[in-house]
Amino acid sequence: MSEKKKLLEVKDMYVSIHTDSGVVQAVRGVSFDLYEVETLAIVGESGSGKSITNKAIMGLLPIGGRIDSGTVLLGGKDITHYTEKQMRDVRGAEISMIFQDPLTSLNPTMTVGKQITEMLMLHKPGMTKEQRKERAIELLGMVGIPNPTERFDQYPHQFSGGMRQRVMISIALACEPKILIADEPTTALDVTIQAQILDLMKELQKKINTSIIIITHNLGVVASVADRVLVMYGGKFAEVGDLDEVFYDMKHPYTKGLMESIPILHSEDQDLYSIPGSPPDLVKPPVGCPFAPRCNECLKVCKLYPPKTHSFSEKHMATCWLYDERVKGAK
């Protein structure tokens, strides 16, 4: 694993969003790497900054949003300083995205075929119109859409939710990008369809050697697709590590809380565990650990100073005061 090449390096990224009700410090110092042909899951609840982190990578922050500091290295080059024109060549060709709601993510007034060929037209200028159409039909077939030739000329409203997500995947993978960012790709779908879409993503990943960043709050999804897991909370990263490390040897109390909130079938316990409290207000982010007010292992120091990151193995790290030498000594 360790000899794998780093594809994407996010270093100490800070993102703020300027809104009418104040400046939201959405991402506060997030770092992670993405290796070739791996799947990294970014887990966290709403408002943890997981979507914003990825939108910042793509340069697609909402109005008022900006990267305050940090770097995003794609193949060794910092893309945060790219011009809009340079970013256009990154988007779609090197990094592409699929989104949460397939029902609203496709342009309702453009045929599905055109939405796929558009991607080819933008990034593969050498292709003729006929080649693009041929390739689009091939892509539709590849993502498992029956009668792709017929479907090519149809509009999104003639497709079901699962089928639309397949179309989204075919658009995203049309130019065989190095990285696919999937922002909650299965959240809006039926459970049975969810599994199909995840299988499809895994299958296509092998076929075209893409790395996937999957953003989700569903730990079941994480378990079934991810190689590594990054847990985010309050705009910071809480824990990162290989799937097994995070699932079976979690270090951060938030990760523990997340695992305990998974409903278990045939459990004697009637109540579903939930972490008490709610996520911090990132307009006025807490000085200390953002999770401190909800943490059942909270120490005095947690609320006063931000915790440092501690390594447990080559890849397993957590940002928590509990593993600080001084705290351990005090215990």
Place this chain on the structure above:
Amino acid sequence: MAKYIGKRVFYMIITLFLIAVLTFVLMKILPGSPFDTERFEKLTPQQQQEALAKYDLDKPIYVQFFKYITDMLKGDFGTSFYYTKMPVTRVIFSRIGPSMLVGAQAILIGLAIGLSLGIIAACRHNGFVDNLTMIIAVLGISVPNFVAAALLQYYIGLKLGWLPVGFWESWACSVLPSLALCVQPLATSARFIRAETLDVLQQDYIVTARSKGMTQARLLLKHTLRNSIIPVITIIGTMVVNLLTGSLAIESIFSIPGIGGLFTDSVKNNDYNVIMGLTILYSFMYMLAILITDIAYSLVDPRIRIAAGKGGD
């Protein structure tokens, strides 16, 4: 599509017939008659009878109505009572030209400026053009067009003397009224397209489109406008008819021999046939505009394709 239009035209005919019945009845209920003048009083009863008989006004209403409808189907809308012996069609056509010229010019100027301003405003949300557009839109909607007309007339017509005012001779005379009349469609269309474009720019599929790595221009033309124009089509239809059928205020301020003035005159004079003719013309234009709107709608939005069966779920 052809079947759909055929069906719609059939309903249009029925509606027109009902409108004709209603107008005819309401008109007869109105007090007075075309001959309700002092001069008519002075005629002998026999002369009065002759005059009434000439226009079939002595017969029962249903007979009059039946005759009117059968003539109408032959394309004869009767003769005007006021402009003696002139067929209604000629009266109307002599007056509709100026109204339509001014109205069409107002629409073209209004939509061209309004839509462009609105789109730029949405793209530069909270910027200078956006604020300017909103000011123009609020002013344009709240200030009546005769105020704009008076201002234009005074400053551009009288003070600067750039354009003629107060008579109707050449095309130049139509410029100022068109400008006065374009304020409202300009403001309305700017406001609508701005709101719609802002809404569309928030949509998920715009983020998808941006994530494909396309230029801003392509994003706007291929992904935004087609979606944001859909609701605007609805207001354009009725706006067009409103303007083409003339504005009484603008026509009297600029002394345009238009159709708006004709309508009020005909009601004042109890000129039955002209009232009927104009009502049917107006109704017809409105219904045509609605039909065209619906067809345009279905061409732009695939979700409401008219060709029933396929897609329209």
